[in-house]
Amino acid sequence: MLDVTRFLLKQGLSFRGHDELSNSLNRGNFLELLQWYSKRNEEVSKVVNQNAPGNNQMISPAIQKDLTRACAYEITLSIIEDIGNNIFSLMVDESRDISVKEQMRVVLRYVNKRGQVIERFLAIVHVSDTSSRSLKDAIDALFVKHGLSLSRLRGQGYDGTSNMRGEFNGLKSLILQENPYASRRRRQVITNLHYYRVEVFYQVVDSVIQEIVFQKLTQNCLVDPNFSGIEDLGSFAQKIVETLKNQAYPLVYRLIEMTLVLPVVTASVERVFSAMKTIKTYLRNIMGDEWMNDSLVVYIEKDIFSTIENEQILQYFQKMKSCKMQLSHLSYLRIT
Template identity: 45%
Template sequence: MGKDPNSSHRVAIKCCCDLTNQAQHIEAIIEKQTSIQIARNHLRLKTSIDVIKWLTFQACAFRGRDERHESNNRGNVIELIKLLASYNEDVAAVVLENAPQNASYHSHGIQKQILSIFSDKIQRFIREEINDGKFCILVDESEDESKREQMAIVLRFIDKYGFIKERFFDIVHVLDTTSATLKEEICIVLSRHNLSVQNIRGQGYDGASNMSGEWTGLQALFCAECPFAYYVHCFAHRLQLALVRASKLVISINQFFSYLTRAINIVGSSCKRHDQLRAAQATNIAEKLAIDDEFETGKGKNQIETLKRAGDTRWGSYFSSICSLINMFSATCAVLRNIINDRSKLNQRVEAHGVYDSITSFEFVFILHLMRDIMEITDDFCQALQSKSQDILNAMHLVSTTKILTQKFREGGWVPLLEKIKLFSNDHVDSQLQELNNMFKEDVMELPVLSSTLDPRDGYRSFKIEDICKLANKFYPMDFSEQEKLHLKYQLENYKLDISILPEFQKLSTISELCQMLAKTKKSTSYPLIDRLIRLVLTLPVSTATSKRAFSVMKLIKSKLRNRIEDGFLASYLITYIEKDIARGFDVDSIIHAFGITKERQVQLKMPNFSK
């Protein structure tokens, strides 16, 4: 019986050995097989995530026209996955045709889900940055390629390190642009992320009536609910409009811009003339290179360009238009002469002849160069006003500088000279100052004026304890308790003595730098009330440049070829693209974890729990 291999004794010994060999246990075998499959799923999903992230950062399309296996171009996602697979055997073994049908992780639905995870994490990151602090809303609306009205929402706030942040937060499709509709949609977005309307301390919009209306505008509706959500009309927009309106009051300047627009329109009206313009410019550059050894070439210097059109609400467009005509003046005149000599188009010959005579006159050329010098200064101001880190006090300083330059223009001997050639007069300069004063009225500037007492320039020359206390009592009464308002005065007195002996506080030039220094030196804990007040002042918006840039990006993403992008996908794409600096910091495993939370993904991406 002992020699029988099937004896009960031998079977018992075999069962005992199998029982003690845990590697052969069924749960171990299942776990090993499952872990291999999960690792393959992770690698496949990681590849898709990297592809989608790269395409989003580059504002590229995802889908292809024909994504079938036999297609020569299956779309950016699949083609990029194929490229990665060609460089990595492990990736090639788990993606596309080698992936199971229920876990390929590159379908259109998966692409949108992954992008949505990125945008959700970015919004949570911004929400954590704001924490319980006060913030400002910057809003603008525009029509997209599919004729749907979109509203961009940007949040401005001060982070824990004292830096001003303007974060693109969301874009929402609105059925109409009435102030009530806009407010309702904004409140829905804020409440979705637990951001209270009562914490809004600033509103930044353009000058449209539905936004800035005193009684029924968007700013008025928010002020009715939160009286301390102060509205600031975009400084760069106001400065641009003031200069445009003032220039139109001078007949010669108004005519100049009219001829400038006509010249650009007629020369750039067709592809043929555009080619002629570039050819003439190339010939002109070649001639200058042949006779002038010091003629500069290279990146950004004397390149073959094109004429640029101007628009009243596009900041800096007038300056760019003037510079482009100066750079291509000879080529523009050459194209106009070609049109004049073309006998096949009589009507265009007449118009071209009139434009040619106008732009070659002494008066036009003189104003062309004069306006270039003037608008170069204002363009620098507009660019500075659009900086994300710009604060309200520095913006006021830039506007004041514009007024001072206008005043010096009158006092510097230019006006008598220009009067002789009948271009300018003292009345024209006065009208310029009047427009600037109208755009920046003193009655709406009381808050910035009182805030200027915190300005660290010139050894804190503007520092006035009484005005700072008035600022807190009048404009931010709900942000300080009655006891804190009384204590603020004593804290300011100690603060004044302290900063006068600290060298790191002596070379600050903006209030935003002061806020950063308070956080860096831990003085914000010694003077918490002052730090709180400074942060409230910095919350006030200066421009709506960030929301404007969002619409520029939207034109790249929702183009003519991609005009059917749905609203949710568009919002996720824009948030991820614009705030890519945040998205770059996300670990791939965190994206995979968020993706695997859904019930249908748990089996594919998580290890089983055998303890249950």
């Protein structure tokens, strides 16, 4: 069952058929592929379809959705663990799906432990109200669900051509009220003494120190053959991590990291929209929000999905309430 599920999710194909009765000529992709698989693998044939217990066929739509949810969960968990305690940026866009439901797409941008700039799809959330407050509440709920802290947010990116520009500007303001470091500093009422001491003197001292350290790092890198041919900041960051110079110059690397996480364009968010049109089509226009989100997570983050073993997915699946029996280890077999 899991191998069939993995194949359909990876290809962005539908699971259900219009007529899934046993005498139907086309019972849908999931049942038809499972039938095809069992005919070519005798061990699988012994435990599925007519050879499975009548009340434990494990082929119901609920089981299909639970398997998909388990796949999406493991992918999202991998993303959250990859971010760790690092800072990140938030990229958001909104559009209607084929069933005219408002969907908010959320992508995170961060620098991973290898110094690589990564953009990952976190979730798509249905919002019945597109006001800035409702969008903010949806993001708060999403962050709580995945254990993300708004305090580590360092940038915000929104589609500037969207007809939601006003709402997005309001959303940005609401986030800045909680975290002034999420793209700009919050204006404060301060005294002249505080201004010249903190805003001028301390900043000048910090700038001088940072410039000295940065010059030392630059000179160090110029004589290092590992840094020859570096043409952009992203490649520079990766080399710094590879050569462990990020440990020798942590503050400088932190500045580079903060620069790299700032969103420049929202192309990744636009790609989510293209994927949504593949997953939720005219013929699948009644699919639920959670079902669509889980399918999108797997379809978009295929590179992560390919690294996740069946064992991980099945362990989470077994904990779900709807699971009444344990899947056989035959489920670990891959389609060849």
